[in-house]
Amino acid sequence: xxxxxxxxxxxxxxxxxxxxxxxxxxxxxxxxxxxxxxxxxxxxxxxxxxxxxxxxxxxxxxxxxxxxxxxxxxxxxxxxxxxxxxxxxxxxxxxxxxxxxxxxxxxxxxxxxxxxxxxxxxxxxxxxxxxxxxxxxxxxxxxxxx
Amino acid sequence: xxxxxxxxxxxxxxxxxxxxxxxxxxxxxxxxxxxxxxxxxxxxxxxxxxxxxxxxxxxxxxxxxxxxxxxxxxxxxxxxxxxxxxxxxxxxxxxxxxxxxxxxxxxxxxxxxxxxxxxxxxxxxxxxxxxxxxxxxxxxxxxxxxxxxxxxxxxxxxxxxxxxxxxxxxxxxxxxxxxxxxxxxxxxxxxxxxxxxxxxxxxxxxxxxxxxxxxxxxxxxxxxxxxxxxxxxxxxxxxxxxxxxxxxxxxxxxxxxxxxxxxxxxxxxxxxxxxxxxxxxxxxxxxxxxxxxxxxxxxxxxxxxxxxxxxxxxxxxxxxxxxxxxxxxxxxxxxxxxxxxxxxxxxxxxxxxxxxxxxxxxxxxxxxxxxxxxxxxxxxxxxxxxxxxxxxxxxxxxxxxxxxxxxxxxxxxxxxxxxxxxxxxxxxxxxxxxxxxxxxxxxxxxxxxxxxxxxxxxxxxxxxxxxxxxxxxxxxxxxxxxxxxxxxx
Numbered sequence: 142x143x144x145x146x147x148x149x150x151x152x153x154x155x156x157x158x159x160x161x162x163x164x165x166x167x168x169x170x171x172x173x174x175x176x177x178x179x180x181x182x183x184x185x186x187x188x189x190x191x192x193x194x195x196x197x198x199x200x201x202x203x204x205x206x207x208x209x210x211x212x213x214x215x216x217x218x219x220x221x222x223x224x225x226x227x228x229x230x231x232x233x234x235x236x237x238x239x240x241x242x243x244x245x246x247x248x249x250x251x252x253x254x255x256x257x258x259x260x261x262x263x264x265x266x267x268x269x270x271x272x273x274x275x276x277x278x279x280x281x282x283x284x285x286x287x
Numbered sequence: 288x289x290x291x292x293x294x295x296x297x298x299x300x301x302x303x304x305x306x307x308x309x310x311x312x313x314x315x316x317x318x319x320x321x322x323x324x325x326x327x328x329x330x331x332x333x334x335x336x337x338x339x340x341x342x343x344x345x346x347x348x349x350x351x352x353x354x355x356x357x358x359x360x361x362x363x364x365x366x367x368x369x370x371x372x373x374x375x376x377x378x379x380x381x382x383x384x385x386x387x388x389x390x391x392x393x394x395x396x397x398x399x400x401x402x403x404x405x406x407x408x409x410x411x412x413x414x415x416x417x418x419x420x421x422x423x424x425x426x427x428x429x430x431x432x433x434x435x436x437x438x439x440x441x442x443x444x445x446x447x448x449x450x451x452x453x454x455x456x457x458x459x460x461x462x463x464x465x466x467x468x469x470x471x472x473x474x475x476x477x478x479x480x481x482x483x484x485x486x487x488x489x490x491x492x493x494x495x496x497x498x499x500x501x502x503x504x505x506x507x508x509x510x511x512x513x514x515x516x517x518x519x520x521x522x523x524x525x526x527x528x529x530x531x532x533x534x535x536x537x538x539x540x541x542x543x544x545x546x547x548x549x550x551x552x553x554x555x556x557x558x559x560x561x562x563x564x565x566x567x568x569x570x571x572x573x574x575x576x577x578x579x580x581x582x583x584x585x586x587x588x589x590x591x592x593x594x595x596x597x598x599x600x601x602x603x604x605x606x607x608x609x610x611x612x613x614x615x616x617x618x619x620x621x622x623x624x625x626x627x628x629x630x631x632x633x634x635x636x637x638x639x640x641x642x643x644x645x646x647x648x649x650x651x652x653x654x655x656x657x658x659x660x661x662x663x664x665x666x667x668x669x670x671x672x673x674x675x676x677x678x679x680x681x682x683x684x685x686x687x688x689x690x691x692x693x694x695x696x697x698x699x700x701x702x703x704x705x706x707x708x709x710x711x712x713x714x715x716x717x718x719x720x721x722x723x724x725x726x727x728x729x730x731x732x733x734x735x736x737x738x739x740x741x742x743x744x745x746x747x748x749x750x751x752x753x754x755x756x757x758x759x760x761x762x763x764x765x766x767x768x769x770x771x772x773x774x775x776x
Contacts, residue, residue, distance in 0.1 A: 155575075157571075158574065161575075240571065241563075241566065241570065241614075245563070262578050
């Protein structure tokens with residue numbers, strides 16, 4: 142697990158939303174390298190190889206982070222701020238997941254350097270659109286099961 | 288040299304002179320005096336002073352006689368001149384009535400060789416005119432002071448103080464009105480400088496007043512005085528001689544109003560974030576209902592018969608509706624708090640843009656005609672919303688028609704422009720017209736035409752915010768026309 146490339150890091154607290162997202166990705170064979178974490182604290186621990194993930198190789202960075210905004214304890218904005226203010230992690234593309242495009246938090250995220258957003262539920266269509274905007278086309282290629 | 292005719296000279300002298308004997312009999316009088324007292328020389332010579340010139344019998348407070356008596360007694364006793372205080376005299380007219388005069392009399396003794404009083408010269412300066420002017424001034428001053436002190440606003444006159452470099456750094460209070468203390472909390476301000484009360488008073492105050500004193504510009508502004516802990520609405524202008532560097536300031540403490548405004552702003556912000564939280568929390572389970580119904584359909588659809596599939600569709604439809612409802616309600620609630628930003632709106636272009644937005648809903652055969660639409664001062668985004676809602680309705684309710692037609696027109700009236708969106712669809716019964724614009728009110732069932740009943744409520748709210756009106760006319764089966772007016776100012 143620690144050695145294979147992490148393609149997608151999904152940080153999402155709502156189990157139904159997470160299930161739908163992973164299902165959408167799996168249907169197009171993109172889910173193989175998805176890691177799902179259930180809140181911002183776990184997310185930060187993973188990214189910075191701290192706490193419960195302190196044995197992880199920190200240089201094995203995810204190719205893209207799908208970040209839910211409203212989470213308990215440490216929310217999406219806080220995770221975003223930490224990721225974008227650290228030299229080693231600020232280059233990781235981040236896509237925020239929001240219930241509504243009118244959400245004022247989305248605007249705040251752009252100012253923090255977020256690269257794109259997806260209005261939930263995450264389906265194949267809006268996922269691929271966001272990924273294309275980031276230029277990560279190869280992520281959309283069908284992957285061979287490992 | 289011939290003998291000077293002193294008598295003629297005396298009589299024609301331009302002064303009010305009355306010559307008395309020590310026993311106060313009148314022995315000579317100048318023409319001017321006779322004229323002023325409306326008497327004739329021949330009628331008064333040889334008679335007693337007070338016989339000819341008594342007090343006004345109708346005036347119990349008349350003190351002319353007693354004051355004159357006192358003065359004359361003093362002259363007789365001391366053999367020196369005596370000047371009287373300004374005296375109010377009632378001059379008797381030939382018809383018996385009295386006229387008021389204010390005189391400043393002086394009594395001067397003329398002594399004979401034995402140094403005894405031979406004559407007394409009673410000379411008078413008529414100050415009636417001066418007195419009435421003084422009285423008018425007094426009245427005017429009283430009136431202005433009353434006004435000055437009865438207004439609720441604070442008013443003061445200050446004198447600017449500049450430093451060596453000519454920068455305005457302080458000012459002194461010269462005059463204040465009765466409300467000054469209430470409006471500022473500063474006591475006994477006259478003669479004191481502002482910096483004595485508030486050493487940290489903001490620079491902009493001195494700069495503004497300095498500017499007014501130097502340029503003569505009048506300025507109206509609102510600003511906060513931190514050290515006094517108040518907000519003020521101020522109108523200040525240069526006062527008096529430009530060289531005097533005096534500024535008059537009329538001001539009002541608006542701290543209460545500002546506090547209320549701040550409170551309102553913060554309440555609105557709270558409401559806004561509450562609305563978002565609520566709608567976000569409502570959307571999450573909705574997503575799950577919809578999403579999992581879809582998954583059920585995808586993965587187990589093969590195990591469902593037609594009825595099973597229909598039941599699932601009902602679940603999905605309702606979840607979808609709820610999503611639209613949440614969006615509509617959020618939009619409606621947000622409207623109440625939004626500030627209108629007015630610009631000149633090209634209504635024709637706006638309508639065309641709205642139709643672009645509705646392209647997906649616009650079937651192939653819906654014909655839309657747009658007439659001459661007068662431009663108007665309004666909030667672009669909000670009026671766009673109005674048109675989107677009205678056009679969307681027009682299209683929806685005429686969709687069952689063979690040849691759906693939607694027309695957008697404008698009628699320019701004197702004070703307003705009236706826009707109309709007309710369709711040839713199902714129309715409605717006018718007896719329910721009053722329900723049209725209510726929230727959640729619909730005149731058709733969901734199975735006839737879908738909708739949440741918030742669209743028109745949003746239109747009305749927006750138009751009312753602009754100061755306009757909304758109304759509609761229709762006939763069942765013959766289409767409907769929706770009107771809204773916007774003021775032209």
